[in-house]
Amino acid sequence: MPDGAQPVLDVRDLNTVFQTRGGEVHAVNHVSFDLKKGELLGVVGESGSGKSVTMMSLIGLLPSPPAEVRRGEVLFDGRDLLKMDADSLRDIRGARIGFVFQDPMTSLNPVFTVGFQLREPLMRHMGMNKRQANARAVELLELVGIPDAKQRLKDYPHQFSGGMRQRVMIAIALACDPEVLIADEPTTALDVTIQAQILELVKELRHKLGMAIVWITHDLGVIAGIADRVMVMYGGQVVEQAPVRELFKNPQHPYTAALLETIPHVRGDRAERLKVIEGQPPILGAIPTACPFRHRCPVAFDRCKQENPARMPVGDGHDAACFYDLAKGEPRDA
Amino acid sequence: MLNYTIRRLMFTIPVLLFISFIIFLLLDLAPNDPTGNLPMTIPPEVREKIRESLGLGQPIHVRYFKWCVQFFVNEPLNIIDQMFGTCTWGCEDRLRVQSWATRSPVVDLIVERMPQTLWVVGMSYVVGILIAIPIGVISAYRQYSWFDQAGTFVSMVGFSVPTFFTGVLMIVIFSVMIPTDSWFWFPSIYDTTHKVTDLASFGFQIRQMAMPVFVLALYNAAQISRFMRASMLDNLNQDYVRTARAKGMRERVVLLVHVLRNSLIPVVTVIALGVPQVFGGAIITEQVFKVNGLGQLLIIGIQGADIPLVQTLTFIFAVLIVLFNLIADILYGILDPRIRYD
Ligand SMILES: Nc1ncnc2c1ncn2[C@@H]1O[C@H](COP(=O)(O)OP(=O)(O)O)[C@@H](O)[C@H]1O
Numbered sequence: 099m100p101d102g103a104q105p106v107l108d109v110r111d112l113n114t115v116f117q118t119r120g121g122e123v124h125a126v127n128h129v130s131f132d133l134k135k136g137e138l139l140g141v142v143g144e145s146g147s148g149k150s151v152t153m154m155s156l157i158g159l160l161p162s163p164p165a166e167v168r169r170g171e172v173l174f175d176g177r178d179l180l181k182m183d184a185d186s187l188r189d190i191r192g193a194r195i196g197f198v199f200q201d202p203m204t205s206l207n208p209v210f211t212v213g214f215q216l217r218e219p220l221m222r223h224m225g226m227n228k229r230q231a232n233a234r235a236v237e238l239l240e241l242v243g244i245p246d247a248k249q250r251l252k253d254y255p256h257q258f259s260g261g262m263r264q265r266v267m268i269a270i271a272l273a274c275d276p277e278v279l280i281a282d283e284p285t286t287a288l289d290v291t292i293q294a295q296i297l298e299l300v301k302e303l304r305h306k307l308g309m310a311i312v313w314i315t316h317d318l319g320v321i322a323g324i325a326d327r328v329m330v331m332y333g334g335q336v337v338e339q340a341p342v343r344e345l346f347k348n349p350q351h352p353y354t355a356a357l358l359e360t361i362p363h364v365r366g367d368r369a370e371r372l373k374v375i376e377g378q379p380p381i382l383g384a385i386p387t388a389c390p391f392r393h394r395c396p397v398a399f400d401r402c403k404q405e406n407p408a409r410m411p412v413g414d415g416h417d418a419a420c421f422y423d424l425a426k427g428e429p430r431d432a
Numbered sequence: 433m434l435n436y437t438i439r440r441l442m443f444t445i446p447v448l449l450f451i452s453f454i455i456f457l458l459l460d461l462a463p464n465d466p467t468g469n470l471p472m473t474i475p476p477e478v479r480e481k482i483r484e485s486l487g488l489g490q491p492i493h494v495r496y497f498k499w500c501v502q503f504f505v506n507e508p509l510n511i512i513d514q515m516f517g518t519c520t521w522g523c524e525d526r527l528r529v530q531s532w533a534t535r536s537p538v539v540d541l542i543v544e545r546m547p548q549t550l551w552v553v554g555m556s557y558v559v560g561i562l563i564a565i566p567i568g569v570i571s572a573y574r575q576y577s578w579f580d581q582a583g584t585f586v587s588m589v590g591f592s593v594p595t596f597f598t599g600v601l602m603i604v605i606f607s608v609m610i611p612t613d614s615w616f617w618f619p620s621i622y623d624t625t626h627k628v629t630d631l632a633s634f635g636f637q638i639r640q641m642a643m644p645v646f647v648l649a650l651y652n653a654a655q656i657s658r659f660m661r662a663s664m665l666d667n668l669n670q671d672y673v674r675t676a677r678a679k680g681m682r683e684r685v686v687l688l689v690h691v692l693r694n695s696l697i698p699v700v701t702v703i704a705l706g707v708p709q710v711f712g713g714a715i716i717t718e719q720v721f722k723v724n725g726l727g728q729l730l731i732i733g734i735q736g737a738d739i740p741l742v743q744t745l746t747f748i749f750a751v752l753i754v755l756f757n758l759i760a761d762i763l764y765g766i767l768d769p770r771i772r773y774d
């Protein structure tokens with residue numbers, strides 16, 4: 099993507115807290131990022147690192163209580179989504195920002211036809227009548243590669259396979275030509291072959307329609323093939339962010355480096371043993387005042403226990419939240 | 433679906449025959465004496481004669497066969513004749529199931545009692561459902577709100593306090609403590625002979641139905657609203673609800689279209705399964721308010737050892753239970769597209 103392109107989405111210092119019986123859980127802390135027009139931003143991190151909560155916070159999809167978006171700004175089209183009233187936000191959701199969720203088996207309503215569920219956003223946001231919406235629904239199903247589209251509108255979700263259902267979900271998300279598509283682990287629940295097909299579809303649609311995409315996954319391998327830029331999350335914060343090539347070539351955060359190690363390589367005729375990162379991601383009872391990764395970090399030193407590192411520029415369009423310079427093998431100065 | 437229904441209906445025939453036979457056997461085993469309520473002065477020989485005239489001297493399989501013919505052949509023929517004014521085969525001296533106590537056909541007695549039961553008990557069921565569904569929906573949507581807490585409390589009361597207690601309590605308050613000329617006074621005895629001819633008599637009908645209907649509706653609503661609430665809560669956490677919100681659908685649509693449509697599936701089947709109880713009459717409530725419906729008829733039959741009456745009523749309840757089980761299954765199939773019966 100061209101540098102300096104306009105951001106469509108600009109998130110600044112987002113903080114989301116859950117009120118639970120055991121006290122507060124600070125699931126998202128100081129998360130800032132932007133998404134440029136037409137860009138595909140990959141978001142990676144182990145499960146529990148706050149990827150879903152971040153994206154759902156943006157657009158008011160978290161149930162409140164227990165969730166509370168405590169601080170931050172989400173600028174979309176010059177307006178702060180977090181300050182918007184529920185009605186205006188609903189006008190944006192599904193119309194200008196589309197969502198695809200992880201589990202296609204449960205994300206569609208089992209008792210309504212696929213046609214009904216596709217028509218809903220069209221009639222709600224585009225002011226179409228039922229006939230127009232039907233015509234558009236057929237186009238959409240064809241767009242996402244579902245054969246026999248007209249017939250299939252009358253089918254119920256259970257009559258589709260998992261991959262086909264995820265295509266339906268994508269069609270619903272794209273129904274109103276959104277500027278932003280947020281896909282939360284859209285292929286995690288699918289077989290590898292189906293996963294590849296969905297990835298191909300998204301690549302193709304992206305060129306056809308030109309929307310910006312946030313692609314959440316815990317699989318760096320998936321990201322490598324499609325993303326322009328990658329954001330790595332850990333313990334509810336962004337720990338590193340870089341263009342995709344740069345990130346793979348030159349990871350600057352020990353967590354990213356460890357994640358890259360976990361990608362299985364096939365060298366020669368012998369597959370390497372899968373590496374895992376030892377330890378558990380933290381559950382945060384408060385905003386961390388030290389680096390959340392320090393317990394699992396191979397290069398942690400004193401300072402990591404005293405301060406939580408902020409993201410600092412480490413290269414061209416590349417920043418990382420770490421006091422240690424992996425390339426030089428010594429703590430950064432200052 | 434049609435195939436399935438027909439198959440199930442065929443299957444119910446042997447089931448019902450079997451049930452009718454079991455009922456017959458059980459009632460025969462009961463140490464009942466239809467002459468037991470007659471004056472003591474009647475000598476034993478006469479009592480024996482009476483018993484014989486009621487057909488009690490015959491062996492059980494003969495009596496069962498006779499009842500079957502009377503109930504399954506003669507009664508339906510009689511209904512056809514009455515409806516169309518015809519006279520099918522043997523209409524002059526057709527033997528119907530006779531009540532021992534009143535010497536009139538059991539089916540006529542039931543037809544006579546049916547309207548009271550349907551009005552009072554049926555109405556309470558409908559009222560109960562109409563109250564319960566919105567309460568269940570709102571309680572689930574606003575879980576742990578004051579509304580939900582109040583709903584939980586009221587349904588606990590409705591659940592756990594028996595109708596003979598609430599019924600008597602209502603009578604004490606609204607028929608005894610409140611002066612008769614007050615607007616808040618309600619009659620404690622249901623007058624079956626009351627005819628609705630104008631607005632005033634209609635008003636009185638409503639008044640005399642009010643208390644028994646309220647008592648039963650409270651009980652029904654307590655159960656159904658809890659069920660509705662649980663079903664809504666199950667569905668509110670589902671992923672498709674998040675999808676609907678992500679599409680920008682309004683909360684009203686999310687709740688009343690997406691969630692409600694799913695939540696109603698089990699509730700509707702439970703409601704269907706409960707309908708036979710309506711016909712069964714609320715035996716206790718009918719006693720308390722002196723509604724002479726089917727429940728009361730059954731009690732009288734049992735007390736008077738009126739075996740044909742008890743046999744027939746019990747069997748009709750059995751038929752209704754089997755039938756509404758089938759209806760519940762079919763409704764499930766209609767409401768849930770994932771269910772396929774064939
Ligand atoms: N409903 C909830 N109640 C309490 N805590 C929650 C809830 N949902 C998420 N969290 C917290 O938020 C953290 C991040 O979750 P999530 O964003 O779903 O992770 P992921 O990166 O796998 O998408 C979890 O580890 C959990 O502690």
Ligand SMILES: [Mg+2]
Pocket residue numbers: 149150151282283
């Ligand atoms: Mg997630």
